Amino acid sequence: MAILDVRNLSVDYLTDEGSALHAVEGVSFSLEQGSSLGLVGESGCGKTTAMLGVLRLLPAEGRIISGEVRCEEVDLLQLSEREMRQYRWTRMAIVFQGAMNALNPVRRVGDQIAEAIMLHGAGTDKKAAGKRVGELLEMVGMTAEMARQYPHQCSGGMRQRAMIAMALACSPDILIADEPTTALDVMIQAQILDLLQHLQKELELAIILVTHDLGVVAEICDDVLVMYGGKTAEYASVDVIYNDPLHPYTQRLMQAFPDIDNPTSSLVSIPGYPPPLDALPAGCRFEPRCHCKSDICAVESPPLMAVRPGHYVACHQARG
Ligand SMILES: Nc1ncnc2c1ncn2[C@@H]1O[C@H](COP(=O)(O)OP(=O)(O)OP(=O)(O)O)[C@@H](O)[C@H]1O
Numbered sequence: 001m002a003i004l005d006v007r008n009l010s011v012d013y014l015t016d017e018g019s020a021l022h023a024v025e026g027v028s029f030s031l032e033q034g035s036s037l038g039l040v041g042e043s044g045c046g047k048t049t050a051m052l053g054v055l056r057l058l059p060a061e062g063r064i065i066s067g068e069v070r071c072e073e074v075d076l077l078q079l080s081e082r083e084m085r086q087y088r089w090t091r092m093a094i095v096f097q098g099a100m101n102a103l104n105p106v107r108r109v110g111d112q113i114a115e116a117i118m119l120h121g122a123g124t125d126k127k128a129a130g131k132r133v134g135e136l137l138e139m140v141g142m143t144a145e146m147a148r149q150y151p152h153q154c155s156g157g158m159r160q161r162a163m164i165a166m167a168l169a170c171s172p173d174i175l176i177a178d179e180p181t182t183a184l185d186v187m188i189q190a191q192i193l194d195l196l197q198h199l200q201k202e203l204e205l206a207i208i209l210v211t212h213d214l215g216v217v218a219e220i221c222d223d224v225l226v227m228y229g230g231k232t233a234e235y236a237s238v239d240v241i242y243n244d245p246l247h248p249y250t251q252r253l254m255q256a257f258p259d260i261d262n263p264t265s266s267l268v269s270i271p272g273y274p275p276p277l278d279a280l281p282a283g284c285r286f287e288p289r290c291h292c293k294s295d296i297c298a299v300e301s302p303p304l305m306a307v308r309p310g311h312y313v314a315c316h317q318a319r320g
């Protein structure tokens, strides 16, 4: 049974002028215990917004317009904020995008993790929190002694490990990692990915990995959801996405990524930019940049269709 089932999630941002920008529209996916989903797409396609929506941590101007976020049989979107707190951090936690740079520079790393434990794990006293900090740091490949360090004494990789430790404070079943390897060098990236894979196995953790790097996804994900302009372009297992991508956007993303079996093949870039939220095209959002469009694409938005079991594509061409 799915541990998380997100159905038709739509999120708007309200502007000062009173209009609504559709940042996420009709996104659905599910996650089994211990499995991993890669959420990919260019900058601005709505990855972070979708995840903040799932956790109900949107900024004040963000609104969940529709959808369900089912954690086992409970729709989290129907809960009161108080009830939601029993799920956030304890069942589902997030390593925020850029969080490793947001540690308080004048406080020891361990104290910051302990504070998170006491805040989210009701009734934990300072001594127990200190002990748990040591366990958590060891779990993420640091030493308990490193709790005494200040953020500037830690490398980027160590700070990211500390953020992962903080997210694991209340032993969640689901970890959302938003761009956890961006801004880290390739060796450290690989170590963080190894750590996530290790935690996934060791703790039977379900992971949602948000990234724009398809190499990262290939490394650790079971399924992949490709977003474009706030919508799902394609959703399938990692094998299908890499070997038989059907959406022209996914195909171009794959060609923009070096192929180890064919190192002399040239990399393709996708001309143009994703559509701005205040001027979304009437038809398919990818149409202005698409290399295989037809007349219908400019006028009719393609629905997400199952081309075969477990492989969903939103493209008029793939449909028929
Ligand atoms: N607080 C906000 N108010 C208004 N618009 C916002 C807000 N936050 C994000 N947006 C817009 O919503 C869209 C989706 O943003 P989001 O941060 O979810 O994208 P992303 O896929 O996570 O991008 P990145 O890869 O750069 O992190 C973007 O067009 C962005 O400008």
Ligand SMILES: [Mg+2]
Pocket: 047, 048, 049, 097, 178
């Ligand atoms: Mg983001």
